[in-house]
Amino acid sequence: MWGALAEPADSYYEVRPECTDVPITRFKIKPGKTLSARKWQAAFSSDGHLDIGKTLHRIQRGGIHPSIRGEVWEFLLGCYDPKSTFDEREQIRQHRRVQYSRWKNECREIFPVVGSGKFITAPVITESGQPIQDPLVLLETNSGANANSTEMVKELTSRGPLDKKVIQWMLTLHQIGLDVIRTDRTLVFYEKQENLSKLWDILSVYAWIDTDVGYCQGMSDLCSPMIILLEDEADAFWCFERLMRRLRGNFRCTESSVGVETQLSNLAAVTQVIDPKLHQHLETLGGGDYLFAFRMLMVLFRREFSFCDSLYLWEMMWALEYDPDLFSLYEEPGSNIEKAEGSKGKTKSTRQCGKYERENMKIKSSDAPLPISVFLVASVLKDKSSKLLQEARGLDDVVKILNDMTGNLDAKKACIGALKLHKKYLKKAKMT
Secondary structure, three states: OOOOOOEEOHHHOOEOOOOOOOOOOOOEEOOOOOEOHHHHHHOEOOOOOEOHHHHHHHHHHHOEOOOOHHHHHHHHOOOOOOOOOHHHHHHHHHHHHHHHHHHHHHHHHHOOOOOOOOOOOOOOEOOOOOEOOOHHHHHHHOOHHHOOHHHHHHHHHOOOOOOHHHHHHHHHHHHHHHHHOOOOOOEHHHHOHHHHHHHHHHHHHHHHHOOOOOOOOOHHHHHHHHHHHOOOHHHHHHHHHHHHHHHHHHHOEOOOOEOOHHHHHHHHHHHHHHOHHHHHHHHHOOOOOOHHHHHHHHOOOOOOOOHHHHHHHHHHHHHHHOOOOHHHHHHOOOOOOOOOOOOOOOOOOHHHOOHHHHHHHOOOOOOOOOOHHHHHHHHHHHHOHHHHHHHOOOHHHHHHHHHOOOOOOOHHHHHHHHHHHHHHHHHHHHHO
16 A cells, blocks of 8 residues: 555546646655545444534545545535534535526526536627527527427527526526637537536526626636536535635626725735745736736636646645635525625634634634635746746746746645745734
8 A cells, every 4th residue: 555656547438539738747646645535434333423523634645546536525615514414414415406496497497408418608698688689599498408499488488588596597598608619628628518418507507596706717727627526416506605705805896996996905914924035026027916916716726737736735725724714604594695704703623614714713804815826826936937037028928937836836746835825914014
């Protein structure tokens, strides 16, 4: 066991043979370090209580074996309480599956393409709620995968003026479809129409229930791994919904701002403290708003890493940030999809918390702590500081230098760097 060789993980996420330009994967399954199926099962008591402290430690050492990744993620994202029993979790799972089915049926009643195994990529409705008669749209929506969707809209509008919520939702459906066909297109998994439509269904249902955010570009990148890791569509939906609890603030837009701007401002503040020379240089180049880091924060480095490595990075982040109160925070009466992430409440065992969360617990502040993703981006910038200072003569150079990192980042090193910068930032911020 201890002398066994590390096993490449790429075979679990097969890439289409014609796609030769995908980033290389660095993550390897390491016996004795990676959380294996055997160690995972051994972490449960006879009635199902999970030793989350031991589990977090193992994940932080070597990630999660792909064969159990989905079920472990459900705990990391707060779908289940580690103190619950097998029976309690099964009850919750069945209840959620019923709830998802209800929401999906609501959507299907409005637009029967939902749940049909098909999806649309062309608009079928105008902003005033009228069916679109454009020949190109009719051609696209009445061919192959999208048969009869225009007729469905005509049938719907014949009942009278559409509700504003319905119009808003239907206007996003083709946008979701356009993103779905571009998401993780290098993977063999998405050669199957049923998997594409499953992704479209989940994002469509989410857009229906979260009227504040609806659907925004980038959400398909966050949802895609859930479909691949969790076979049941409802389970995948709830995992995605829990992830969105953390990230939905990034996607909330107003007429004058995008939600992620708050995190970009936080990134600027962190960089100013830990690397003032670089921050000044970026400001001089006109990049003081840090918009060049927009994508990294929005989709959590999905484009900077291979598919496999991005999953490894995510689970490392969530293990480091893990808060045992997550489940109760999401489930308590009055909690809904719009509730902000972050909890400062009752005393909790530090052993059940991730390393990053333990550091945040030491801070005497009523403000929600910054997510580790901000320090991950700051760590990447710090690592490229010399190159940026010497070679960047404009924002195009900054973007190029950062784009050149694709496939060349190490997820574990990035997380270690983020932890170090977090400590440094807290220390320096305390002195000022």
